Amino acid sequence: MLGILKHFPPCCVIFLAVAVESAMGGDLAAAPAPKISAPGYLESYVDPVFKTTVTRITGIPGSGIPNLNGQWAAIARHHYSKDAAWNCDQSLLFLERHQGHPGALFLDGTTYQPLFARQEPGTETRWHPKKPGIMVYVKDNLIGFWDVREDTTRTVTNFPGYSGFHIGPWEGNLSRDGRRLVVEGRKGKDHIAFAYDFEEGRKYPDVLLNEVADVDWISISASGNYLVLNGQIQGRTSDQTQVYDLQGNKIGNLWEQHGRPSHYDLTLDENGDDIAVGSSRSGPDDGRVIKRRLVDGQVTVLTSGGYASHTSARNVNRPGWVYVTYQHHGPTWPPYWDEVDAVKLDGSLTVERIARLHTKRTDYLTESHAVPSPDGNRVLWASDWEAASGRPIFTLVAQRTVADKKTDTNAGPNH
Numbered sequence: 001m002l003g004i005l006k007h008f009p010p011c012c013v014i015f016l017a018v019a020v021e022s023a024m025g026g027d028l029a030a031a032p033a034p035k036i037s038a039p040g041y042l043e044s045y046v047d048p049v050f051k052t053t054v055t056r057i058t059g060i061p062g063s064g065i066p067n068l069n070g071q072w073a074a075i076a077r078h079h080y081s082k083d084a085a086w087n088c089d090q091s092l093l094f095l096e097r098h099q100g101h102p103g104a105l106f107l108d109g110t111t112y113q114p115l116f117a118r119q120e121p122g123t124e125t126r127w128h129p130k131k132p133g134i135m136v137y138v139k140d141n142l143i144g145f146w147d148v149r150e151d152t153t154r155t156v157t158n159f160p161g162y163s164g165f166h167i168g169p170w171e172g173n174l175s176r177d178g179r180r181l182v183v184e185g186r187k188g189k190d191h192i193a194f195a196y197d198f199e200e201g202r203k204y205p206d207v208l209l210n211e212v213a214d215v216d217w218i219s220i221s222a223s224g225n226y227l228v229l230n231g232q233i234q235g236r237t238s239d240q241t242q243v244y245d246l247q248g249n250k251i252g253n254l255w256e257q258h259g260r261p262s263h264y265d266l267t268l269d270e271n272g273d274d275i276a277v278g279s280s281r282s283g284p285d286d287g288r289v290i291k292r293r294l295v296d297g298q299v300t301v302l303t304s305g306g307y308a309s310h311t312s313a314r315n316v317n318r319p320g321w322v323y324v325t326y327q328h329h330g331p332t333w334p335p336y337w338d339e340v341d342a343v344k345l346d347g348s349l350t351v352e353r354i355a356r357l358h359t360k361r362t363d364y365l366t367e368s369h370a371v372p373s374p375d376g377n378r379v380l381w382a383s384d385w386e387a388a389s390g391r392p393i394f395t396l397v398a399q400r401t402v403a404d405k406k407t408d409t410n411a412g413p414n415h
Helices: 010-023
Strands: 044-046 053-056 092-095 104-108 114-118 124-127 134-139 142-147 152-158 162-166 180-187 190-197 214-220 226-232 240-245 250-255 262-268 274-279 289-293 299-301 310-312 321-326 339-344 350-356 378-383 394-399 406-409
Touching (some): 134 162, 190 226, 274 310
Parallel strands (some): 262 310
Antiparallel strands (some): 044 053, 124 134, 134 142, 142 152, 180 190, 180 214, 214 226, 262 274, 274 289, 289 299, 310 321, 350 406, 378 394
16 A cells, blocks of 8 residues: 555544444434545545545645656646546556646556656547557647657648647547547638547548537547537527437437536446436436436436536446546535445446545636546545645545445435
């Protein structure tokens, strides 16, 4: 185990065992978690409620970064919940939001030792889901591969007449097999997006977005068979969703309610169906984690309590689950307060409770945005340790083990 494992008095452990048992019935307020000190750099502690081991993997602001010429910044964290932090074989961990010198950091994916820093070559980058040392990047009108260890780039293709390429922007991903990507950008005066197939070197038709009042993001689905658009698509309602096929034809009706779901990720469920899974922000399932089948919009409610913030499905090698950030501190919407959990996709209302976030939201960067490793055995998030100022922001990783699991089924009243 890295660093110092902090132990708690036996009386506290007994008290918290009762708190967990009470939490199964949805009443965390009856036995609140105790205040504990923030860990030091590479120190680990046992979460007193959920018994998982949690390690701080970024350092004290102003202190030197091991192996590199620079100091830890006051903001040292990853990008976002559905942007994978680990590469596909988990040998590297990418912290894009190190807001200091050096900038973006690459750590050893297991020991968390800093390995090297890099300047990203494009507007956006994503880990390739099958090539461990490679990130896909876009810039201007090109798509390329970036070998992060060698810090070399190779242009895959470019598109004359196009400009301003993004992956989303900011919230897009590659298909599960790494074969397809959706690029958003401009062609002359037109706002467009299109799918690209790396294996065939094929560009699919442009989807015109000129009539969309506000494009939040557009991405390829997990299977690579659909494009998913999120934003203010029709009328004055934001956070709507429209699904398209690769040719740009609409699939099913507009999901016209606000945020049903919201802050969601794209994955495959236990039936192999392409789904969107995230927090509902409209009735009849406000606050719940829901999944919607892309082909027809069918909704399945996955939790019975809490008010979910963000969802991540980057655990591609642990199918059937997603990881959910619950940043709300209560006392409403019990029982999941200030914690990261895994939620089962089969509709059984099964929740695996993992760790406390120790985060108080003061601005966007203090949103925890929990993201799992590809095998789902670890989960990473940003924490300010509930500081009133919201600073510093550092990165924590919880190790999930079978022995550590706390699983609820049908837990929690509505609110």
